[in-house]
Amino acid sequence: MATPVIVPDAVRPPLTYAGDGGALAKLVKLNDEFSNVLQVSQVFVRNQGTEYFISHGPDQTLYFPSDSPRSGESRYVWEDRGDGVFYGTLKPEEPSN
């Protein structure tokens, strides 16, 4: 898969995207592909139950925190690249309204 023109801030592939094999093989596959997509040397992978949430650092979250006025709102704008893998671009931190 070609690297997108706009570098996303995060990626959400389904668990099945990592393929068969052990946890290590899956981690290698995810790192190999999505470190190129995110243009970092190493990605941080979280198992979200039905999908992975992958970003360039360990502290990113999918949603604004529960103590934020934007609690429950996604921190990213997600776009399906066409195969069930979503690329996310961070929204501005300021309130959207």
Added chain:
Amino acid sequence: MAASKRFMNWTNVSFTPLNGSAAPITGVTSIQIDTGGNLLKFSGDGDRYNTTVVNDFNEPTVTVHTADLVAVSSFPVGTVGTFVATHNDARNGGGTGAVTYTLSNAVVASNPLQGSHRQFGQGVLTLTAYSPDGVTNPLSFSIAT
């Protein structure tokens, strides 16, 4: 050299308190990483077995055994921070194949110390974690290539 797919020894173990600097934890003899799923089981009517079993909740925990009593006692219960540890590749050490575990928003759950006659003292640091949005897994994995 290709990853051996085997792991041996922990390195770069540290806990960084919120708004603090990284404190290394040395003398680590073992670490347990637990993703902490919780199963809810349903049965009813004349069922003799569960008809539905789901993992409804996850509570990741990390348990560190170490001879570094100073480090363990430096983190009182309730201290919030980020825990990092690298499980070395058995062949390449911290190089290709080493897996780093990061527990964000980690909270010290317990930190007992113990010592026995003619034995090295040992501390056991147990960390749980919270998720700021209630959805994002605070435990992440990364691999060295």
